[in-house]
Amino acid sequence: GAGVSQSPSNKVTEKGKDVELRCDPISGHTALYWYRQSLGQGLEFLIYFQGNSAPDKSGLPSDRFSAERTGGSVSTLTIQRTQQEDSAVYLCASTYGDRNYEQYFGPGTRLTVT
Amino acid sequence: AQSVTQPDIHITVSEGASLELRCNYSYGATPYLFWYVQSPGQGLQLLLKYFSGDTLVQGIKGFEAEFKRSQSSFNLRKPSVQWSEAAEYFCAVGEDNYGQNFVFGPGTRLSVLP
Numbered sequence: 276g277a278g279v280s281q282s283p284s285n286k287v288t289e290k291g292k293d294v295e296l297r298c299d300p301i302s303g304h305t306a307l308y309w310y311r312q313s314l315g316q317g318l319e320f321l322i323y324f325q326g327n328s329a330p331d332k333s334g335l336p337s338d339r340f341s342a343e344r345t346g347g348s349v350s351t352l353t354i355q356r357t358q359q360e361d362s363a364v365y366l367c368a369s370t371y372g373d374r375n376y377e378q379y380f381g382p383g384t385r386l387t388v389t
Numbered sequence: 390a391q392s393v394t395q396p397d398i399h400i401t402v403s404e405g406a407s408l409e410l411r412c413n414y415s416y417g418a419t420p421y422l423f424w425y426v427q428s429p430g431q432g433l434q435l436l437l438k439y440f441s442g443d444t445l446v447q448g449i450k451g452f453e454a455e456f457k458r459s460q461s462s463f464n465l466r467k468p469s470v471q472w473s474e475a476a477e478y479f480c481a482v483g484e485d486n487y488g489q490n491f492v493f494g495p496g497t498r499l500s501v502l503p
Contacts, residue, residue: 279432308491317479317495318433366432377423380432380490 277301279381281367287387288326288357296352296384300369307350308378309342310366318366324350391416391482393494401500404472410465410497412454421475421483422463424454427496428476436478440441450474475501 280299288294295318300307309321320334324344335341339357344350354361364385392415402408403460414420421440425433437448454465463480477498483491 310493318493320491341442377435377438378433380425381433382430383431 279367279369279379281365281381281384283384283388284382285385287389290388291356293353293355294357294386296354296365296386298350298352298367298369298381300348300350300367301371301379302348304369304371304379305347306370306372307336307344308368308370309352310368311336311363312366313363313381321352321365344385353379357386359388362386362388391420391484391492393482393492395478395480395494395497397497398495399498399500401502402470403502405469408465408467408470408499410478410480410499412463412465412494413461414463414480414482416484418484419458420441421501422454422456423481423483424448424452424463424465425479425481425493426474426476427479433479436465470499470501472501472503474498475499 279301282297283378285292285364305326307324311321312318322332322342339355342350342352352365364383366383367381370378394413396411423438424436426436427433436452437446437454439456441444446454452465452467454463456463477496479496480494
């Protein structure tokens, strides 16, 4: 079956603009994660969705960042009033079940804020 | 909370040489341990995982890792590295628990000389 997909693959935006990044998880996967990977850095956890439960937003770096997941499937990460330090690759992953088993990653969205 | 360290930021080996990438974790109970590989411009792909049982784990592409509880380590090994395996390698640790408690190490960049 299809893997995790993300769109767009690349996004260049001006400082101060809002951006939306999309993630389509693997069909049937109940958990969805967003991570941020800055240049030369590891993965920074942002937010976690599990089924219909309230998301774990503990990793969101500021109130400019928000995410939603509609119908337990597609997720959108929104960054408002983008700053240059938001430039990074944003990775989405999904997994089946309510445990941290292997995560299947999408190819990421490379965001550049100019 | 758990944490993961990868002491080597960058390793260079010759094609055909053996490889060992180090990973140390901090966690009070038996962790779930993972190694992922990220090729340039790609998402992360799971190489192998350890949940319980045999402490020597075989993964894809000829990789293996050994869980050593006494050393809190989960080092990744391969007897003969190919040029195409130059990539970023991430170790990760998770808890058997509801939630996002899944932490990635900072990564080790592997360069392979032809």
